Structures are given as C-alpha cells and as structure tokens.
Amino acid sequence: MKILEFLTKIPRRIIFLILAIFVIFPLFYPLNLTTKVSVRTLDLFKAIDNLKGEKPVLISIDFDPQSMPELYPMYISILRHCFSKNIPVIVLGLWITGVGIGEEGLKMIASEYNKEYGKDYIFLGWKPGITAVILGLGRSLKETFPTDYYKNPLESLPLALKVETYKDIPFMVSLSAGSPGYGDWIAYAQTRYGVKIGAGVTAVSAADAYPYLQSGQLTGLLSGLKGASEYEYLVEKYGYSKAFKSATQLMDSQSFAHLIIMILVIIGNIGYFFLRRRK
C-alpha cells in the first residue's frame, strides 16, 4: 500500500534528479540514434533546395531567446543551406527581442561562407505594427523599410534593388514561437499576396500548425528540436555543410527524457489504478 501511495506521489525533486541524470548522460556518451526525416521537413528543405536565380529567401525571426534551443538551430541550418546554394537572404523580425539573435546568427553564418552584406544578405531588423509591416512588404519593401538595421538606405544595397514586393520573394520562412508569427504571415502575406511560406515552430505550437499543411497554406514545417535536427541532417546529407549539429547533439537526451516521462506517467497510473481498486 505504501509503495503504491509513493508511486502516485513521487516528490518532484526526485523526478527532477532522475530526469537530469538521464538527460545529461547522453550528452557525454552519445547513442547516435538514427534520424528519420519527416515529410514536412523534407517539403521545406526541397522548397529552398529547388530555388534558382538571384531572388532572395525572406526569413522572419519571430522568437526570442527563450525559444532559442529549438528555433536557433533551424535558423542556422536554413542560412547555411541558402548561402551554400548562393541564395540571397533577407532577414527581419516581428519580435523585438529577437533582433539580436537574428543579427548574431546572420553575421556568423555569412562570414562562414564569405558573403557580402548588401549583395548576398540584408538585415532589416524590427518595426512595430505587425500587420502594417507584413502588408507593407506587399506594396513596397523600400517604403516599409526605408533603411536597414544599420541605417543604410535600401537604395544603396544591391540586393534590395532586386526586390520591390513579395513578387520578388520566391519563398519565406517564419521561425515562430507564437504570436506574432507564422499565423500572421499566413493571414496577411500568404492569403493576400500568395507568398509561399514555410514555418519552423516550437514543439508546443506544432499541433496548431498542422492544419495549415493540409490546406496547403504552409509549404513545409519544422517542429521543435526534432525538426531542427532533421534539417541539420538534410543539410549535411546533401553536402551543404559539415558544421557541428547543435540540435542533433540534443536529440538522444530528448529521446531519453521522453522515455522517462512515459515511464513516470505509466507508474503514476498503475499506482492510482490499484489504489482506487483497493478503496
């Protein structure tokens, strides 16, 4: 009886300790579990991989440092994919606290591929008024963002001269941790201007994004750390990068954590079930 009661009321600090041990162990001794790439990730990868020409991919940083473990590896992998294929990139953000992340990642990967600012990539930064920004890009990039993040007039940047509106952007990716995020890009850019959109989302919001795949409003979807790890795998498999795979390193720990949580849920239910029968 006491054991059954204990199973239903395991102290939370013991659970934290067990979880910490099983999560840290694979970081020191990786199991290298195989990565199976989902169709959703493959669709997003192919959408970028099939791009040709000088038209840029637009990336929207719609997250803040709290969601970095899941979304930042996606951002880095997508940048590596684009730059290794010589696809120009324009980065902006709908979250004010994401500006620093966007700039840091862009600078780091651009220098890795010797890309030139203004010609191969532009960082627009952030502007308030989510709908006004998204709809504004459909009318004129230069009117919405007269200057980039560094106060350079857009007319002075060769890449910006090639882009007037969404019609010059063959694909965009919203890396989104909630609202504003991919939902706003779908409502205002995709529905109104027909922009082809892919999304990278935190796992917690992945279930909400799935209906947009079925309706064709999203071209592809990266879901949480798993999605990031799958994209890293594809970028390496197709020979675009051999850099360290940050999300992949965490996937063994993620699998262990899921296993522990499943076992704890089952143990708790067994304890509850037998206690209820005895009562």
Next chain:
Amino acid sequence: MNISLDIWTWISAILTLFIFSFLYGDNPFYKFAEHIFVGVSVGYTIAITWHNFLYPDLIVPVFKQGNLINLIPAFLGVLYFSVFFKNLSWMIRIPIGFLLGYGSGVAIPAIFQANIIRQIQGSLLTPKILERKDLLIGSIISLFGIISTIIYFFFSREQKGVSKILAKCGIVFLMIGFGASFGFTVMARVSLLLGRLQFLLRDWLGLIK
C-alpha cells in the same frame, strides 16, 4: 575540460544557475535573476524601438527632411499618455478608436479567409486528393474527425442515436488532439532544458564537444 574565459559566458551561466535554483524552491538568487531579466528586456526594447523606429521614422523625417505629416501618428501615439491625467484621460479613446478600426478592418477579412475559408477548403476531399492514395486515408480520417468534433459541440438539439455516436467519436478525436498537444508541450519544455544544459556543459565548462 576547456572552461570559458569569456566574462559574458560566465554571467550567463551564473544567471542560468540562479534561475535553476527555483527547482529547489523560491530564493533570493532566483528573484535577483528574474528582476535582471525583466529590467534588461525593457531596456533592450526601449533601445531597439528608438534606434529602429522612432529615430528613422519620426525624428529624421520630421526634423531633417521637414516631413511634418509624420507628426499626426506621433500625436496620436502621445495621446496614449493622456490616461495619466484625469482631465485629459478621455482622449485615449481617439488612438484606441483608430487602432480598433484599423485592426478590425485589416484582420477580419484576412483571418476569416485564412482560418475558416481555406481550412474548409483544405478539409474537402477534392479530386486531387482522391487521386493520391498516400493522402486519401489521412484526409478521410481528418474529414470524419472534423465532422464528429463539430457535432460534439452542437448543443442546439439533444444528442441521441447517430449524433450521439458521432459526438462520442468527436470526444476520441479531441482526446487524441489533447494528447498530441501534451506530447509536443513535453518535448518543447525538455528542449529548453537541454538548450541550457548544452550551454552550461559545452560553452561554459567545455565538458562536451
């Protein structure tokens, strides 16, 4: 072991440990880190708003280019502060009115189109889906799930007979949906923990590659 010598990595690591100390219980270290987080976020937001928006979109056009029309939205923005003065607080209705009018006008058709019309279209069994065997089964299950769940939420008539059976199927679909959401939530929270552990063990202590 290749411990970091970067002071910012150390500050970041120590603040992470302060936040983690909440797992044991509320304490002054956690409170300290929490207050720093709030203060830094607000300060950062003000700085970015000034450099990315107020300066290039208001100060430069008005004072350097003589574009006085930008003073109108600026004045509307300033009216938000009228709430701090009892005699003038009614003026806050003006910018709120503009915001609500603009927001509703822009959002209602777009959201209706994106989240209702396109979603209904997406759940239909179109000839394109019927041709593709890989999509067909999933689409039929999805359509059945949508109909049975909507019937579960149909409260205008008593649910009996076929509608009761369908409503029960709707509950099953709802439970599967909740289960999937919970699973994703667990995955998300564990990912955040892993991100910090990776930072502590790799970037700070250099214990892992």
